[in-house]
Amino acid sequence: MSSTRKQPLTVFGKHFTVFLLVALWTLPTLGLLISSVRDKDQLTESGWWTSMSSTDLTDAYRTPEAQAQESVDGQFVITDSIFEQSQGQRVKSWSLSPRDLGAYGPGETVTLDNGSEMTLQEDGTLRWTNSEAFEHSRGERVFYTAAVPPRFTLDNYAEVLEAEGIGRAFINTMTVTLPATFIPILIAAFAAYALAWMKFPGRLWILALIVGLLVVPLQISLIPVLRMYTNLGNTFGIEPKSYPGIWLAHTAFGLSLAVYLLRNYMSGLPKEVMESARMDGASHFDVFRTIVLPLSVPALASFAIFQFLWVWNDLLVALVFLGKGEGKTVMTAQLVELLGSRGDNWEILTAGAFITIIVPLIVFISMQRFFVRGMLAGSVKGG
Known part of the structure; x- marks a missing residue:
């Protein structure tokens, strides 16, 4: 009776050992394959096991120069998108200082020192308005944290x-x-x-x-x-x-x-x-x-x-x-x-x-x- 009871445990132990060895050999290879087709920016931020979830990426953006402004209803407006390509990114927070990246949320309007107002939407649309014409030669730097959906590519x-x-x-x-x-x-x-x-x-x-x-x-x-x-x-x-x-x-x-x-x-x-x-x-x-x-x-x-x-x-x-x-x-x-x-x-x-x-x-x-x-x-x- 005791040998009969031990036999299933022995078979289970053998199968578990084989499964463990196969997993130890396969998982690194699978991780290497997933990492090789991930976006390079996401790969630097998180491991391959998080490849199916969104990744938080921190970056900086400089607004356009004064030549890009338009006059709308008596206001001078500069509009742009902080994302070069629309790939489902979402702005989670933003700031005008690198020391406090979570100062403002998407959609909040911030008044700058010169009296102009800046708004950054969740989809990355930036709107900068002023009652007087913009005269700056270099734009403001905007620091933001964005949630980027999983991206897989063969560019690597x-x-x-x-x-x-x-x-x-x-x-x-x-x-x-x-x-x-x-x-x-x-x-x-x-x-x-x-x-x-x-x-x-x-x-x-x-x-x-x-x-x-x-x-x-x-x-x-x-x-x-x-x-x-x-x-x-x-x-x-x-x-x-x-x-x-x-x-x-x-x-x-x-x-x-x-x-x-x-x-x-x-x-x-x-x-x-x-x-x-x-x-x-x-x-x-x-x-x-x-x-x-x-x-x-x-x-x-x-x-x-x-x-x-x-x-x-x-x-x-x-x-x-x-x-x-x-x-x-x-x-x-x-x-x-x-x-x-x-x-x-x-x-x-x-x-x-x-x-x-x-x-x-x-x-x-x-x-x-x-x-x-x-x-x-x-x-x-x-x-």
Whole structure:
């Protein structure tokens, strides 16, 4: 009886844990998406969770010069709207001094020192009247607090894609990521098959070396690889800080993990199938192409996700082996430039950041069915 009672609680605990983990992963992404389509002024005033409610914005407005006055029934009148565009804003309070923003309510008439009267309506209409002609060269400053309804726009995306260079950086990142994902998979697949199914001297020593390379930090190997690449570039006339260089760098850094995972997966494939194909006269290449590769799709997809995410989000290797400049700056480096040293453009940074994560999200969601199968098989099976 007690075990029967505990079972629903155990199931509820598992479901609640999964829901909590999904929420912790999803909410920041949702917040980033909402922030990226909000008006920049509203984004600076309140968090994304208040995006569906009105926002109080404080601003200043200067009335027109004396040339804008009209004569109406013996009175000289200046009329204008404090809002550049009518988007449902409502004046909540206003003042002629920044020290007391709530001095007057909408519709109240205020008498100025020169005897003129000013009225600011809730819809932002301003009326300034005087019995004598206005002669001022500069208008009065009006400080106000307005309730602004939620505004959603794609202007942030248009700005970061065109004016801030994110569009070009997106293309540069794609140019780096796709070959840097495909090349190590191609090399590792051949090497993994050889280590799993071909008999040759020193095979176990090579496998031990590959396993040992897994624990070498990238930061330690960065400078030696860079020096080696520079020497080879000088010898063969390869242009420094070019795309082939960063492709080879990412291939070198990701190859050990790729070979290890794929070798473990391939060694667990049915041995009888391989022997039958060999007895029918198939070569190692035929077995690899027609049998091993189709059966290894989960493992290949698992590493492809890892490598793609790693290269896409990389900043250090890109700065060292590719640098900056037109046609070179990747998205991570461009986001750093967009943020600046003092964080001046953080309002539009949300749009750039969401553009950065949308491609990895699509890749992971579309290939997640292979991810768990490939990683589990590659980590527990061995031969």
